[in-house]
Amino acid sequence: MKLNELLYEGMEFNACTLETKDDGTKMYSPHGMRETEVDCYGCEGMAGKIEGYKCHWCKNTGKTKDWECDSPEMQVSNANGMAIIRDIIGQEPDYAGSIPPEKYPALRQKLIKMINVDKERESMYKQTTDQQGQMRVKQQGDVTTIGRGARMIDVGRSDEQILSYAQRLLEIIEYAMKNDLVVTWA
Numbered sequence: 001m002k003l004n005e006l007l008y009e010g011m012e013f014n015a016c017t018l019e020t021k022d023d024g025t026k027m028y029s030p031h032g033m034r035e036t037e038v039d040c041y042g043c044e045g046m047a048g049k050i051e052g053y054k055c056h057w058c059k060n061t062g063k064t065k066d067w068e069c070d071s072p073e074m075q076v077s078n079a080n081g082m083a084i085i086r087d088i089i090g091q092e093p094d095y096a097g098s099i100p101p102e103k104y105p106a107l108r109q110k111l112i113k114m115i116n117v118d119k120e121r122e123s124m125y126k127q128t129t130d131q132q133g134q135m136r137v138k139q140q141g142d143v144t145t146i147g148r149g150a151r152m153i154d155v156g157r158s159d160e161q162i163l164s165y166a167q168r169l170l171e172i173i174e175y176a177m178k179n180d181l182v183v184t185w186a
Helices: 003-007 078-089 101-116 118-124 159-179
Strands: 011-020 026-030 034-039 063-068 073-076 097-099 129-132 135-140 143-148 151-154 182-185
Touching: 011 078, 011 159, 073 078, 073 159, 078 101, 078 118, 078 159, 097 101, 101 118, 101 159, 118 159, 159 182
Parallel strands: none
Antiparallel strands: 011 026, 011 073, 011 182, 034 063, 097 182, 129 151, 135 143
């Protein structure tokens, strides 16, 4: 994981393999997942060049471990993930789950139609919203403070964004069909 990826919060859709661990627990892992050595993304080459600088990721070696996989994947926000699950996949939204392989052919057809027919994407459009949190009044002695909660802006979903989700999900579905895998999200 790269340093800028630490800021992402949301769901990741993958084509996965079901693995059984030594203790009998089962888990899905992205297909072809392997650990690799990469240039350190924490210090970006500064380790050893600045006196006293210590990188806790690479221990000043300039290299760190990262994971990569062969299968296509898609990272989206929780809100967009829930919309994809509900409006494209046609399942009850949840923060983690999988698509039964018997649904792949129909889902593939739906995605192809969404990609080629603009009107098929309209159900996922979302307008921009801007909400201000509740006003809070606090009295301390003779001083009255009026504060407001956080301002939340949802930028909505554009046609281009929905189209990119449909195209990427189609890649994931086709990869899963070709390699006999399960499409999951978490």
